[in-house]
Amino acid sequence: MVADTVHTTPLTIKSQAARRGPAPLDLLVAPGAPEHKTQKIEVAAALANIKLRITAAKDEAELTKLCPHAATVVLMTRNGPVTRSDAVLKYVSGLNPATELCGADGFGRGRVDQWLEFGTHELEVAVVAATTHAKNKEVVNRATKDVQQACRTLDAALQKTTYLAGDRVSAADCAVVCVLRAALKNQLIATSKLGPSLLRWYLTCLHAPAFSSILGADAKNDALKALPAGKAPTSKKTAAAKAKASPTAKAVADPRTLFTPTFARSRERLKELLGRGAAAVGATVVVAGWVRTLREAMKGATLFVELNDGSCLASIQVVCGSDSTEGFAAAKACGGAGASLRVEGAVVESPGKGQTIEILAKAITVLGCTRGGPGRTVGAQTYPLAKKYHTLEHLRTHAHLRPRSRVGSAVVRLRNALAFATHEFFQQRGFLYVHTPLITAADCEGAGEQFTVTTLLPPEHDKAPKLPTVDGRVDYSKDFFGRQASLTVSGQLNVETHAVSLADCYTFGPTFRAENSNTSRHLAEFWMIEPEVSFATLADDIALAEDYLKYCVAAALCRCADDLEFFEGSKNEGLRDRLKAIVETPFKRLEYTEAISVLQKEMKAGRAKFENTDVTWGIDLDSEHERYLTEKVYKGPVVLINYPKDIKAFYMKLNADGKTVAAMDILVPRIGEIIGGSQREDSLEVLEERAKSVGLNPEDIKWYGELRQYGSVPHAGFGLGFERLVMLCSGVENIRDVIPFPRTPGNCRF
Numbered sequence: 001m002v003a004d005t006v007h008t009t010p011l012t013i014k015s016q017a018a019r020r021g022p023a024p025l026d027l028l029v030a031p032g033a034p035e036h037k038t039q040k041i042e043v044a045a046a047l048a049n050i051k052l053r054i055t056a057a058k059d060e061a062e063l064t065k066l067c068p069h070a071a072t073v074v075l076m077t078r079n080g081p082v083t084r085s086d087a088v089l090k091y092v093s094g095l096n097p098a099t100e101l102c103g104a105d106g107f108g109r110g111r112v113d114q115w116l117e118f119g120t121h122e123l124e125v126a127v128v129a130a131t132t133h134a135k136n137k138e139v140v141n142r143a144t145k146d147v148q149q150a151c152r153t154l155d156a157a158l159q160k161t162t163y164l165a166g167d168r169v170s171a172a173d174c175a176v177v178c179v180l181r182a183a184l185k186n187q188l189i190a191t192s193k194l195g196p197s198l199l200r201w202y203l204t205c206l207h208a209p210a211f212s213s214i215l216g217a218d219a220k221n222d223a224l225k226a227l228p229a230g231k232a233p234t235s236k237k238t239a240a241a242k243a244k245a246s247p248t249a250k251a252v253a254d255p256r257t258l259f260t261p262t263f264a265r266s267r268e269r270l271k272e273l274l275g276r277g278a279a280a281v282g283a284t285v286v287v288a289g290w291v292r293t294l295r296e297a298m299k300g301a302t303l304f305v306e307l308n309d310g311s312c313l314a315s316i317q318v319v320c321g322s323d324s325t326e327g328f329a330a331a332k333a334c335g336g337a338g339a340s341l342r343v344e345g346a347v348v349e350s351p352g353k354g355q356t357i358e359i360l361a362k363a364i365t366v367l368g369c370t371r372g373g374p375g376r377t378v379g380a381q382t383y384p385l386a387k388k389y390h391t392l393e394h395l396r397t398h399a400h401l402r403p404r405s406r407v408g409s410a411v412v413r414l415r416n417a418l419a420f421a422t423h424e425f426f427q428q429r430g431f432l433y434v435h436t437p438l439i440t441a442a443d444c445e446g447a448g449e450q451f452t453v454t455t456l457l458p459p460e461h462d463k464a465p466k467l468p469t470v471d472g473r474v475d476y477s478k479d480f481f482g483r484q485a486s487l488t489v490s491g492q493l494n495v496e497t498h499a500v501s502l503a504d505c506y507t508f509g510p511t512f513r514a515e516n517s518n519t520s521r522h523l524a525e526f527w528m529i530e531p532e533v534s535f536a537t538l539a540d541d542i543a544l545a546e547d548y549l550k551y552c553v554a555a556a557l558c559r560c561a562d563d564l565e566f567f568e569g570s571k572n573e574g575l576r577d578r579l580k581a582i583v584e585t586p587f588k589r590l591e592y593t594e595a596i597s598v599l600q601k602e603m604k605a606g607r608a609k610f611e612n613t614d615v616t617w618g619i620d621l622d623s624e625h626e627r628y629l630t631e632k633v634y635k636g637p638v639v640l641i642n643y644p645k646d647i648k649a650f651y652m653k654l655n656a657d658g659k660t661v662a663a664m665d666i667l668v669p670r671i672g673e674i675i676g677g678s679q680r681e682d683s684l685e686v687l688e689e690r691a692k693s694v695g696l697n698p699e700d701i702k703w704y705g706e707l708r709q710y711g712s713v714p715h716a717g718f719g720l721g722f723e724r725l726v727m728l729c730s731g732v733e734n735i736r737d738v739i740p741f742p743r744t745p746g747n748c749r750f
């Protein structure tokens with residue numbers, strides 16, 4: 001009996017026993033079995049990090065003894081033999097679900113199966129016929145034709161996808177590559193006749209060590225020879241590509257194909273283990289994490305440990321018995337909540353509610369005790385997160401341990417998903433990620449108060465500073481930069497420089513505002529995403545912003561489903577329905593002028609009661625006005641456009657009416673403004689005029705004006721406060737709870 005576990009190769013030094021890893025799976029191969037039948041299983045095992053031990057059977061009887069209907073291969077699994085090469089291939093592929101070799105979902109599995117069948121019926125049958133009847137010309141001719149037809153079909157299909165079943169390598173690729181190699185070796189088709197897309201795919205697979213180590217260097221070399229000299233495999237050979245292609249270009253592999261997408265660990269992440277669900281029952285696994293709760297039962301002879309490793313919201317229950325778990329005594333004395341453990345054990349079905357599986361621990365190692373007793377003895381008395389529920393305020397004062405809490409970790413996972421979705425969205429659309437500076441020289445942005453960056457203060461901060469002065473003011477010419485410098489309030493002006501050279505750009509980084517606003521929506525340090533697009537108008541900008549916001553919300557719904565369910569359950573009823581509505585409903589566009597009259601009407605009718613009742617054309621709307629529009633009047637996101645020029649920044653494009661600028665704010669329920677952007681003024685004269693009228697020093701924005709002097713183009717952009725996006729998607733109401741270390745007036749702890 002062997003345990004079917006994922007074999008992991010740790011990067012760090014391990015004990016002798018651990019280095020050996022889980023026992024390999026035995027694969028018995030019949031004499032005379034076609035090579036490709038074992039190769040495809042070996043490739044899949046390599047991709048899935050599963051160890052195989054291949055043994056050649058003496059005769060076929062050895063196989064049929066194990067399994068009467070066996071043919072060519074038999075894999076010995078924990079539950080008994082599995083036979084038929086495709087079945088074995090799929091079994092092995094499925095042992096490491098994280099690799100998604102069998103497909104990520106129902107549709108994916110369908111696609112993998114469809115290509116597996118194609119490989120068997122359209123290719124393998126012909127290859128086997130031609131090799132077993134090599135002397136029969138008729139059979140060989142027929143097989144050759146079939147193989148060529150199959151290759152044409154594959155070439156056409158691979159024009160559209162990286163791999164057979166999409167953009168991830170799958171069990172189907174393992175099977176078809178190996179049988180195709182057999183067809184090539186038997187000269188049923190020449191490599192040069194494979195067709196450009198099929199050849200590209202074949203080479204992409206062979207670049208990956210999992211394939212090349214099993215099929216041999218020959219396979220790759222033969223295929224490389226088939227490439228037209230000096231050209232990368234491409235189906236569209238343009239003149240420019242021909243001229244540019246270097247001899248090395250052909251050997252460049254897509255990095256995603258180089259390794260399996262799993263990081264080799266000495267433990268399994270709970271997300272993956274719990275994701276396997278009941279299918280994991282019977283497996284021996286190693287997990288590690290931190291104790292959420294530890295409970296004794298059976299007069300101390302049994303321990304129930306709720307262990308979490310941060311990979312997902314759910315914890316796993318580990319059951320330890322005094323006579324069945326090595327390290328039981330140490331585990332019992334670990335101090336409980338907060339301690340860190342490594343657990344090796346068997347996955348069993350869980351009788352408990354709300355959990356499919358749990359672990360019966362064979363061995364536990366206490367990595368770190370919780371020391372919270374008197375004199376720091378072991379015990380959880382002072383562990384700040386010992387109880388199950390904590391207020392957000394309590395967690396805020398323990399920001400260093402906050403990610404151990406459910407809400408803290410859910411926020412981090414959501415931030416991660418939204419940051420990834422941001423890059424994914426812009427990268428998919430060909431935008432360039434530009435790194436804009438954090439230290440800037442002049443506040444021409446006007447977006448907010450800035451923090452000065454200076455080295456003029458004495459290193460011993462308690463000493464009375466003697467600042468150099470001229471005319472009674474600080475002389476910044478003596479400062480580090482030779483002038484006053486500040487932390488940036490926005491990357492926009494800098495990213496514009498790149499947008500007017502490279503067209504579509506974005507920046508995503510921290511920004512700083514020294515405003516003394518102690519509200520639940522303001523931070524002194526927050527992250528902002530600022531795309532900037534050339535050859536674009538305000539309408540293009542709004543369309544981009546709407547798509548981007550919907551993309552992020554959809555990413556949160558789809559990739560953080562458990563965390564969002566948790567947020568919804570924490571006094572946030574209807575969260576996911578609200579988010580779905582954002583994805584599904586087109587955003588309302590509303591002129592600022594119209595918004596003012598709507599608000600005035602609402603006030604007149606007694607429906608709206610505002611603290612600030614001065615709602616007249618020309619005012620900068622307060623948050624209460626914005627929220628009223630989005631929550632009460634339109635009940636969904638609203639894009640307000642064309643604001644009075646006097647309340648907006650100098651760089652916004654003046655509209656033909658001379659009174660308004662092509663600016664937009666996107667307002668969402670519960671948050672208010674989430675996005676602010678504009679088409680930028682592209683006329684040098686108007687820009688200079690506007691800058692002067694707001695009192696800017698022309699010298700400070702000379703470089704900015706030059707962007708209009710040399711080939712000015714219409715361009716537009718926006719800024720989205722990342723934390724507000726996290727608030728929107730989580731329903732968390734205080735911005736301090738959606739950033740790991742909030743910086744607010746009077747608070748710079750941790």
Ligand SMILES: NC(=O)C[C@H](N)C(=O)O
Nearest residue numbers: 447490492530677718719
């Ligand atoms: N990039 C932008 O349009 C955002 C704008 N600069 C702001 O700080 O609000």
